[in-house]
Amino acid sequence: xxxxxxxxxxxxxxxxxxxxxxxxxxxxxxxxxxxxxxxxxxxxxxxxxxxxxxxxxxxxxxxxxxxxxxxxxxxxxxxxxxxxxxxxxxxxxxxxxxxxxxxxxxxxxxxxxxxxxxxxxxxxxxxxxxxxxxxxxxxxxxxxxxxxxxxxxxxxxxxxxxxxxxxxxxxxxxxxxxxxxxxxxxxxxxxxxxxxxxxxxxxxxxxxxxxxxxxxxxxxxxxxxxxxxxxxxxxxxxxxxxxxxxxxxxxxxxxxxxxxxxxxxxxxxxxxxxxxxxxxxxxxxxxxxxxxxxxxxxxxxxxxxxxxxxxxxxxxxxxxxxxxxxxxxxxxxxxxxxxxxxxxxxxxxxxxxxxxxxxxxxxxxxxxxxxxxxxxxxxxxxxxxxxxxxxxxxxxxxxxxxxxxxxxxxxxxxxxxx
Numbered sequence: 506x507x508x509x510x511x512x513x514x515x516x517x518x519x520x521x522x523x524x525x526x527x528x529x530x531x532x533x534x535x536x537x538x539x540x541x542x543x544x545x546x547x548x549x550x551x552x553x554x555x556x557x558x559x560x561x562x563x564x565x566x567x568x569x570x571x572x573x574x575x576x577x578x579x580x581x582x583x584x585x586x587x588x589x590x591x592x593x594x595x596x597x598x599x600x601x602x603x604x605x606x607x608x609x610x611x612x613x614x615x616x617x618x619x620x621x622x623x624x625x626x627x628x629x630x631x632x633x634x635x636x637x638x639x640x641x642x643x644x645x646x647x648x649x650x651x652x653x654x655x656x657x658x659x660x661x662x663x664x665x666x667x668x669x670x671x672x673x674x675x676x677x678x679x680x681x682x683x684x685x686x687x688x689x690x691x692x693x694x695x696x697x698x699x700x701x702x703x704x705x706x707x708x709x710x711x712x713x714x715x716x717x718x719x720x721x722x723x724x725x726x727x728x729x730x731x732x733x734x735x736x737x738x739x740x741x742x743x744x745x746x747x748x749x750x751x752x753x754x755x756x757x758x759x760x761x762x763x764x765x766x767x768x769x770x771x772x773x774x775x776x777x778x779x780x781x782x783x784x785x786x787x788x789x790x791x792x793x794x795x796x797x798x799x800x801x802x803x804x805x806x807x808x809x810x811x812x813x814x815x816x817x818x819x820x821x822x823x824x825x826x827x828x829x830x831x832x833x834x835x836x837x838x839x840x841x842x843x844x845x846x847x848x849x850x851x852x853x854x855x856x857x858x859x860x861x862x863x864x865x866x867x868x869x870x871x872x873x874x875x876x877x878x879x880x881x882x883x884x885x886x887x888x889x890x891x892x893x894x895x896x897x898x899x900x901x902x903x904x905x906x907x908x909x910x911x912x913x914x915x916x917x918x919x920x921x922x923x
Contacts, residue, residue: 522524530684545777548864556789556831556875563877564733566898567717569710570906573703574916582621583698586919587613587706588911593717594902602901605725606717607661610909611668613709614641616704617687619675622694636672643776645669650709651679657716670709674701678808708808722761734764736878738899740799741767741855745756759860766874767855769800770894783830783851785844789879791831795858799826829854834882834893850893854878
């Protein structure tokens with residue numbers, strides 16, 4: 506009798522499931538979770554809902570991709586370059602995907618320009634930081650990331666296919682206010698600058714994705730009264746506020762985002778309820794909660810200070826989000842178990858519930874979204890790392906975005922021809 510059989514005999518109520526990866530799956534990587542959102546509340550906690558296939562389907566899909574590489578060392582301080590792109594696709598009557606959004610590529614240079622002036626003791630118009638910025642402006646018509654955020658919709662709809670952006674990492678956020686995050690004490694901390702560079706570039710990618718929601722509503726659908734559903738990879742919190750860029754966003758939220766769902770493959774926040782409910786979900790079963798915070802990575806959230814210090818709280822503090830915890834797929838080695846005790850295959854879907862004034866309406870909207878989500882299970886994705894948690898339409902959209910990115914070789918060697 507082996508250990509598996511021994512445990513089943515002595516403890517029949519406990520699940521001991523051998524972790525044997527199938528031939529089509531790479532190793533399942535677990536990421537450390539952040540603290541719970543204390544505002545999160547599970548609706549009908551004793552009721553497990555089951556999604557069913559419906560005639561309603563997602564019509565459009567949005568995803569982005571980026572790469573980052575170290576461009577050079579400037580007096581020992583790293584300079585980073587990023588390449589990023591976002592794509593908007595639409596499902597046709599033949600169930601194929603067609604790209605309908607602007608075909609853009611963005612190149613980003615990030616560096617602690619202000620802190621570097623103090624580091625080398627040379628400031629002003631003739632200092633090295635300003636000469637660096639002026640060169641990017643003259644050679645590539647580069648724009649500051651703050652200016653880009655203000656007019657992101659204009660930049661994705663104009664005729665320029667390749668847009669260059671530069672950003673200063675001295676401060677968190679793009680407005681250069683408050684206490685410097687990079688100073689003389691840590692300007693040579695390469696790990697810190699690498700993390701900040703990655704967060705800033707990812708943050709800009711999310712903003713670009715957000716503008717594609719507005720593009721689909723205003724340009725593709727124009728002024729239709731009955732908007733189609735959009736599925737977007739990732740969270741919606743940044744997406745909403747940067748697409749609209751206004752403090753009073755309630756009415757505009759509903760126009761652009763009432764029929765948008767965020768497909769979250771990696772659950773970063775610890776659920777604010779008994780997680781045993783999650784790991785025992787069967788395929789297509791789900792739970793619904795409401796909360797005020799999104800799932801964005803902490804380092805990216807720290808880049809969210811925007812114009813005049815407007816923060817997430819002042820923009821979306823009154824907004825509430827609905828979340829669906831759904832068993833999207835069941836791993837092959839566990840499909841014969843009832844209530845497989847594993848986190849594999851569980852995804853989190855985010856949707857707007859601000860205008861819904863009862864739990865019943867929230868549950869109804871969640872049911873509608875869950876029914877649409879399970880339609881996206883097939884075919885299986887090509888990426889073995891995401892085989893249980895990726896929607897095929899999202900993956901295909903991401904492939905288009907990746908095809909526009911510069912290669913790592915181009916990024917690393919750009920320093921010689923910058």
